[in-house]
Amino acid sequence: MASETQRSSALAGGRPAPDAVEVRSALAACASLRLEVGGTAADLVDAHAVLPDGTVVIAVDAMTPFGGLLVAARGADGAVRLDLTHLVPVAVRARVRAWVTITGRVRRFDPAALDVCDDDAVMALLGLPPLALWAVEPESVRVERPGTAVEVPVTAYHTARPDPVATVEAAHLTRLVRHDAHLVRRFAALVALDLTAAARLVPVAIDADGLTLRAETAHRHHDIRLPFRVRVTDETTLDRELRRLLTGMDARRHGEV
Incomplete structure (x- = not known):
């Protein structure tokens, strides 16, 4: 079946759009994601957290070549890309629920953001590796499933929250x-x-x-x-x-x- 690009509505039945909720849930539940910047990619494991507004915080050593790419990419539109796979967490056939792609700008994480974080976000940030923290501000969000691809409006992504069961x-x-x-x-x-x-x-x-x-x-x-x-x-x-x-x-x- 050929892929079909659709547009997800901001709200569904008074609730955030399911596609936006799935993206936020995948980010909350997944332990790993792939970061691409300047044509170079790296897999980050247990090295990301998500702020209440959907900003993705990643831990990457600034004193490495990859960290140098992040320094060079600061503030540029669409300079970074995050990819993650939302999987069924038990062994079954067809485990992939969705592939999520987020592109956006990157900047150094501002500790002042802690003032508007809830307790869960603060604890997630404290659990990151002791490396330089970078904030990825999403500019486009895409969810792909077999046969369909959905562009999630960034406003819907920001409005959504993870499903209450996602992390457990x-x-x-x-x-x-x-x-x-x-x-x-x-x-x-x-x-x-x-x-x-x-x-x-x-x-x-x-x-x-x-x-x-x-x-x-x-x-x-x-x-x-x-x-x-x-x-x-x-x-x-x-x-x-x-x-x-x-x-x-x-x-x-x-x-x-």
């Missing part, structure tokens, strides 16, 4: 897959899926509004969405909504609903 999703999915295999069987019952016909059923996504399961057979797969009753805002609410899904399944099993 991987841990919860890993727990479900590795330690709560019996729950997967219960989820299979919830969606009336015969596991003898599907090679496996794997939880592949959790967000503030629901859980997504992937049914994989030898030659194909499809995703099944289980919505939460209320929007999740923290881990306590997430645990409660996951239990509610199972409680609902048990009630139906016993003819109570």
Whole structure:
């Protein structure tokens, strides 16, 4: 299928556009990204943080050749490019959710920005390597998925915030897959899926509004969405909504609903 470029709206149903939320969620959850400047690229691991307004802060030694490229690029439009891959955090077929590309200007990080940072952003900045900090100000944001590419308006990107589950999703999915295999069987019952016909059923996504399961057979797969009753805002609410899904399944099993 040929790629199709679309324009993401700033708001969807009164909420920030899903594409903008995905970009912010990917930046919050991904441990690594690729930085390109002056035709040279480097992979940064555990070396970025994101401020509330979407500015991406990266840690790069200014006294290295790559740091020198950043010095030379300061203030120039579109001088830096960030690439990251948003992956399903468990082992399944078709793990790539999206490829994200951000281009923009780079400058030295101004510590005065801490005055408008929330506690999470401050802690993320404190966790960066003890190197020179640089601020990347996005000028264009692009999300690519198989068959489609979306240009996210920078205003929508700035307005959005990561999904409340983004930074804990991987841990919860890993727990479900590795330690709560019996729950997967219960989820299979919830969606009336015969596991003898599907090679496996794997939880592949959790967000503030629901859980997504992937049914994989030898030659194909499809995703099944289980919505939460209320929007999740923290881990306590997430645990409660996951239990509610199972409680609902048990009630139906016993003819109570």
